[in-house]
Amino acid sequence: MAQQADGSRQSPSTTPSANGPSAPPPPPPRPGISLSVPPPIAATVQPPGIARLARSLWIAGFAAGIAVVVFGFLDRDAHFERLKGVISGMVADGDAQAVDGATAVVFLGSLAMIALVVAMEAVLLAVLFKRRVWARWALAPLVLLHAVVTVITADFVVAPGADGVLATVLLAAQFILAAAGLILLFFPTTTVWLLSEKFSERLGERPA
Numbered sequence: 001m002a003q004q005a006d007g008s009r010q011s012p013s014t015t016p017s018a019n020g021p022s023a024p025p026p027p028p029p030r031p032g033i034s035l036s037v038p039p040p041i042a043a044t045v046q047p048p049g050i051a052r053l054a055r056s057l058w059i060a061g062f063a064a065g066i067a068v069v070v071f072g073f074l075d076r077d078a079h080f081e082r083l084k085g086v087i088s089g090m091v092a093d094g095d096a097q098a099v100d101g102a103t104a105v106v107f108l109g110s111l112a113m114i115a116l117v118v119a120m121e122a123v124l125l126a127v128l129f130k131r132r133v134w135a136r137w138a139l140a141p142l143v144l145l146h147a148v149v150t151v152i153t154a155d156f157v158v159a160p161g162a163d164g165v166l167a168t169v170l171l172a173a174q175f176i177l178a179a180a181g182l183i184l185l186f187f188p189t190t191t192v193w194l195l196s197e198k199f200s201e202r203l204g205e206r207p208a
Contacts, residue, residue, distance in 0.1 A: 047129065048193050054184035058125050061177030064170045065118040069111045072157045072167065079107050082159060110153035117146050121178065128185070133194045136185050143175075143182050150175050 047055075072079065083103045121142055128135035150171050158164040158171070184190065 045131075045193065045196050048189045050184050050187045051129075051190045051193060054181040054190065055125065055129065057177045057181035057184070058121065061174045061181065062118050062122055064174040064177065065114055068157060068167055068170045068174070069115050069118075071170075072107075072111050076107065078163075079157070079159065080104065083107055083156065107156055110156040113149050113153055114157070117142070117149050118174075121146070128194075131194050131196065136194065139182055139185070143178050146175055146178055 080100075080103050083106060084099055087102045087106065088099045121139065124135045124139050124142065128139070154168070154171060158167045
């Protein structure tokens with residue numbers, strides 16, 4: 001503390017000098033307390049091994065069905081010639097144009113039915129793996145429709161003899177894989193995983 005000429009003491013100045021350190025800035029204001037509770041973060045539940053196996057079987061069945069459609073379309077000329085003899089007896093006047101048109105409708109319609117069933121099953125399978133239980137029950141009658149479509153279209157898309165062995169194997173594999181995949185989707189482990197979605201939704205709707 002400095003002493004003046006008259007003997008009094010002078011208190012040190014609180015104002016910082018131009019060359020001295022500046023005073024630290026005041027701390028920022030604290031945020032207010034929020035009474036709202038943030039929503040819980042939903043945990044990602046991985047499908048069990050049985051469900052993943054079922055999905056693999058379904059995908060393999062889809063591949064077999066698509067192969068039937070692709071190979072049949074590429075070999076459509078041979079199928080048309082084979083079916084013309086069958087359909088010509090069904091057309092009353094035997095007109096060549098009518099026979100050609102009916103043959104194309106029957107064969108291409110059969111391929112379209114197979115492709116449609118595969119597409120419907122693929123959509124429902126994708127919905128099911130979002131843990132929607134109703135999609136599993138929708139797949140059950142669809143597999144029965146799959147069997148009906150397989151029986152109806154087999155006579156039109158499968159050539160007789162050794163030429164139709166590949167198409168026969170693919171059609172059979174498509175249905176067997178779909179049926180096996182459906183059975184696995186009803187296993188208890190898969191059921192618990194599917195129902196966990198409803199359980200998590202109920203927890204999210206429960207008031208805090």
